[in-house]
Amino acid sequence: MPKKALESLTESMFYVLMAFRGGPKCGIDVAEFVEKKTDGLCKLGPATLYTILAKFETEKYIREIQVDGRKRTYEITDKGLVAYYDEVARLRRCLAHADSERGEQ
Amino acid sequence: MGSEKRKRVFKMAPCPDYDIAGMEQWLADMAAQGYMLKRFFTNLIAVFEVQEPQNLRYGIATVSSNAFLVPDLDTSLDNLKDYCAAYGWNYITHRSIFCIFVTEDETALSLHTDSDIEAMTLEKVRRERRNNLILPIFWIVILSVQLIANGFWLAIAQLGSMYFLPLVLILVISLSNSTLELRHLHDVEKAVRDGRSITKNRNSKAYQMRSVLVLASLIILLVMTGVQYYNEKTGNGKIPFEHYTGDIPTLTIQDLVEGDIYISTDQSKYSNFVLQRTDLLIPVYIQFAQNGAVYEDGICQFSGGITVEYMETRIPWFARKIAEDYQKNDKNFWFDRINRYKELPLPDLGVDYAAAYEHLLPVFVLAEGNKVVYVYYHQSSGGVEMTMDEITQMYAESLK
Numbered sequence: 011m012p013k014k015a016l017e018s019l020t021e022s023m024f025y026v027l028m029a030f031r032g033g034p035k036c037g038i039d040v041a042e043f044v045e046k047k048t049d050g051l052c053k054l055g056p057a058t059l060y061t062i063l064a065k066f067e068t069e070k071y072i073r074e075i076q077v078d079g080r081k082r083t084y085e086i087t088d089k090g091l092v093a094y095y096d097e098v099a100r101l102r103r104c105l106a107h108a109d110s111e112r113g114e115q
Numbered sequence: 116m117g118s119e120k121r122k123r124v125f126k127m128a129p130c131p132d133y134d135i136a137g138m139e140q141w142l143a144d145m146a147a148q149g150y151m152l153k154r155f156f157t158n159l160i161a162v163f164e165v166q167e168p169q170n171l172r173y174g175i176a177t178v179s180s181n182a183f184l185v186p187d188l189d190t191s192l193d194n195l196k197d198y199c200a201a202y203g204w205n206y207i208t209h210r211s212i213f214c215i216f217v218t219e220d221e222t223a224l225s226l227h228t229d230s231d232i233e234a235m236t237l238e239k240v241r242r243e244r245r246n247n248l249i250l251p252i253f254w255i256v257i258l259s260v261q262l263i264a265n266g267f268w269l270a271i272a273q274l275g276s277m278y279f280l281p282l283v284l285i286l287v288i289s290l291s292n293s294t295l296e297l298r299h300l301h302d303v304e305k306a307v308r309d310g311r312s313i314t315k316n317r318n319s320k321a322y323q324m325r326s327v328l329v330l331a332s333l334i335i336l337l338v339m340t341g342v343q344y345y346n347e348k349t350g351n352g353k354i355p356f357e358h359y360t361g362d363i364p365t366l367t368i369q370d371l372v373e374g375d376i377y378i379s380t381d382q383s384k385y386s387n388f389v390l391q392r393t394d395l396l397i398p399v400y401i402q403f404a405q406n407g408a409v410y411e412d413g414i415c416q417f418s419g420g421i422t423v424e425y426m427e428t429r430i431p432w433f434a435r436k437i438a439e440d441y442q443k444n445d446k447n448f449w450f451d452r453i454n455r456y457k458e459l460p461l462p463d464l465g466v467d468y469a470a471a472y473e474h475l476l477p478v479f480v481l482a483e484g485n486k487v488v489y490v491y492y493h494q495s496s497g498g499v500e501m502t503m504d505e506i507t508q509m510y511a512e513s514l515k
Contacts, residue, residue, distance in 0.1 A: 023232075
């Protein structure tokens, strides 16, 4: 039986995929990107970052492309892009629902 | 300077490794009292160095077990260390797969900033630990079924109640503790996911006592198994029949066949021996084997051997159960296709339980009151033929 993919992305996971969508990055670059993008509202603790990267690598959402000493650089895969766009679509639907609810009131 | 030797203190962890919040708080409290964590000895004992009290923050994160088993192949611990170092967290040691970090920086970003991700790591730990339990449970069930089907009471008698009962107790304690931990781990995981703290409800004394009990049980089990294996291998406890000076409370070859000389044939160190022990449920247990020949007036009356297991149990019911199990065990012997178990007729012996059968050799088992005797014998030559009827009658009389 194929391994079940991630059912949903947490906010941190979503931003990590967003970071990789912009190009290959190492873990610390990802954390900096997320903090900057969210104006510090979403910060990735090192254990959280490590776990997400490990999980994404297992799920083949990202792959390691370069190892420079102990610095590892990853890039997003097609599967990771699909997961990212699916999540964007889901969030857009949520927003649309919220907007339509506001219009009815 | 750094060369000065600092005092080391050993403390038992007050909570399991997966209780991340509990562990972090305990280590910070210890540091505030001047005890700095250095390493873990087993999964239970923390080794601290006595220093000036400090306000430190501790953080815990997991890596895969391969990071410790094959560090050359799995560099995940190095990755984690690097990420944590970038945020001001320094690696100290690990407790199972839980890596412990420390920082003096009060403003350093927490190791975990996403409770769902933290819960996900705990879920992985729970699944791994649950899977690790499946195989032992499978074997315990198989062995228990086998034991019950082929002689539960006999197993107690032969292993010795002082071995068997603690063995069962240890297995029950270990399994129930593992099950309890899995349930607790599930609760911790749920609490982390919901952003709740369960540390307040932690009963550290109960956890420590349970851990000590399990650890002590496992040590006892290992020692007992080692002793049992050693005894089995070396024949320790078995005394050569000729050297045995105690009473044998049942019949020997000399009692069965009249003669003036008995000569034993020592084919191996197991062919002529006596093994005696006492037990809580079986105060008298004696097993002996004799292989030899009885002569009268220089004529061989009997040449062959007997192996006897004789027991006096605390209660008669137990003796009968053991006798039934002897027969059941031989009947269900896995080598049965070659063994060809075949029951043999017996006269009325006037005892509580009597059975005779072929099981490679002629065998009989008798129980009367609290006594049970299990005998198999063979005769290769001799003037006196030992028939099953005669020999069982003699043993039946000796039991009364």
